[in-house]
Amino acid sequence: MSNAVLGIDLADRKQAAALTDHDSRVLARRRVVYRAWQLGPLLDWALEQARAAGFSSITVACEATGHRWQVLEKLSAERGLNMVCVQGLLVWRAREGEDLTWDKSDPKDAMLIARLTTQLRCYEPETSDHTWSRLRQLGAHRTRLLTESTACGQQLRDLLECVWPAVLEAATRPLESASWCASIAVVLRRARDGDLAPVRRMGLARFTAAVCRELPSWGVTRACGRIVGAVFAALGDTVGLVGHRHGALERAGFVVEDWRRVRATREDVESRMVAVLDQLDLTELVATIPGLSAVGAAAVLAETGDPARFTSPRALVKHAGLCPREDSSGEHRGHSRLSGRGRRELRSAAWRAVWGAQHANPVLAARYEHLTTREHNRLAGQQARAACAATLLRWLHAIVVRRTPWSAEIAAGRRPAMARDVVRRGGAAA
Known part of the structure; x- marks a missing residue:
């Protein structure tokens, strides 16, 4: 109760601030033309105004949008001030609740941020060291590379399906076959004006040798002779829009080169992420979970x-939006669904990780089978997989926080009473 609240509506150049007491009475307002990293004088001014009004200090509040709140947090910490964040959705709802309109202005938003803070509808932002911050940046870059890689693969399929569909039948899953990708890269590099005859004149032996030289750039060293032979056999096929082959195959060549570059960059980023895990002494811990790669x-x-x-x-699962959302009122019992709130990127990362772990991890495999085959409240495949993803998040929280290897007995719920007491004291992973 000894602090006034300084609500700041952060923007690029023009900042609006409102200093209020705990009854949301405005003590002072100010608008400045500052960048985020120039807000130090504004904080000093607000501290002087608060002390003049009888408060000992101020609590800084803002919306956690963009990156500017991190700069404001640093400036506040340098002055010994506390800083909290308010969700943008709450500000939007409060703005509508003022007069049932969508009237918006920066000074009004600053006032609403301060009011929500006095109502304790705020939270302390995460503060992470440089190692965790680096891991987050690498993870964000990897996500973008995964999106680009998927887009390149789908674009390549669309182009070939239009002008050369026979080559897509050379492998069951062509985009996942390194031999097929290397073969296509050789073909597109040597084809001229959409004419595949120069590649056919190489003969199967020379073509296979060229594919073998190409394979290391796709992450393997041994070619599948059946797939390479099928691609070579498809060179004489004339099905498709042959008249469009020149432009389409030329563009497909560009896509393949982009795809190779993206894959190489992603592998480098992933190696850097594993190196960060080594710095955090977590690589050996997460390796104890069968099916989960570093x-x-x-x-x-x-x-x-x-x-x-x-x-x-459970708080981590809620943060990912993988917790069930109840739908009941009186005698009504609706279907529970995932909340879908929280961090969407975390849901995607957990979803990708559980695909491999589900088949290699016996506990996850048994859980998936139980959820999809039980008589009461049977789940569909996607629902059960989401439940397994939530389980994987709980495991990671337990072994990372308690620094204890994963245990199949405890994870499967077969722990004895003594082990359960140990877990409550933080001695084993759940």
């Missing part, structure tokens, strides 16, 4: 930050 664990932890900031594994 890269998959790093991708999840890049989105969670330090799991110790969550009070419980």
Whole structure:
């Protein structure tokens, strides 16, 4: 109660601030033309105004949008001031609740931010060290590279399906076959004006040798002779829009080169992420979970930050939006669905990680089978997989926070009473 509240509506150049007491009475207002990193004088001014009104200090509040709140947090910490954040959705709702309109202005938003703070509808922002911050940045870059890689693969399929569909039948899953990708790269590099005859004149032996030289750039060293032979056999096929082959194959060549570059960059980023896990002494811990790779664990932890900031594994699951949302009122019992709130990127990372872990991890496999085959409240495949993703997040929280290897007995719920007491004291992973 000894602090006044300084609500700041952050923008690029023009900032609006409102200093209020705990009854939301405005003590002072100010608008300045400052960048975020130039807000130090504004904080000093607000502190003087608060002390003149009888307060000992101020609490700084803002919306956690963009990156500017981190600069404001640093400036506040340098002056010994506390800073909290308010969700943008709450500000939007409060703005509508003022007069049932969508009237918006920066000074009004600053006032609403301060009012929500006095109502304790705020939270302390995450503060992470440089190691966790680096892991988050690498994870965000990897996510973008995954999106680009998927887009390149789908674009390549669309182009070939239009002008050369026979080559897509050379492998069951062509985009996932390194031999097929290397073969296509050789073909598109040597084809001229959409004419595949120069590649056919190489003969199968020379073509196979060229593919073998191309394979290391796709992550393997041994070619599948059946797939390479099928691609070579498709060179004489004339089905498709042959008249469009020149432009389409030329463009497909550009796509393949982009795809190779993106894959190489992603592998470098993933190696850097694993190196960060080594710095945090987490690589050996996450390796104890069968089916979870170091890269998959790093991708999840890049989105969670330090799991110790969550009070419980359930809080981490809620942060990911993977917790069930109840729908009941009186006699009505609706269907429970995922909340879908929280961090969307974390849900995606957990979803990707559980695909591999579900088949290699016996506990997850048994849980998935139970959820999809039980008589009461049977789940569909996607629902059960989401439940497994939530389970994986709980495991990661337990082993990272308690620094204890994963245990199949405890994870499957077969722990004895003594082990359960140990877990309550933080001695084993749940």
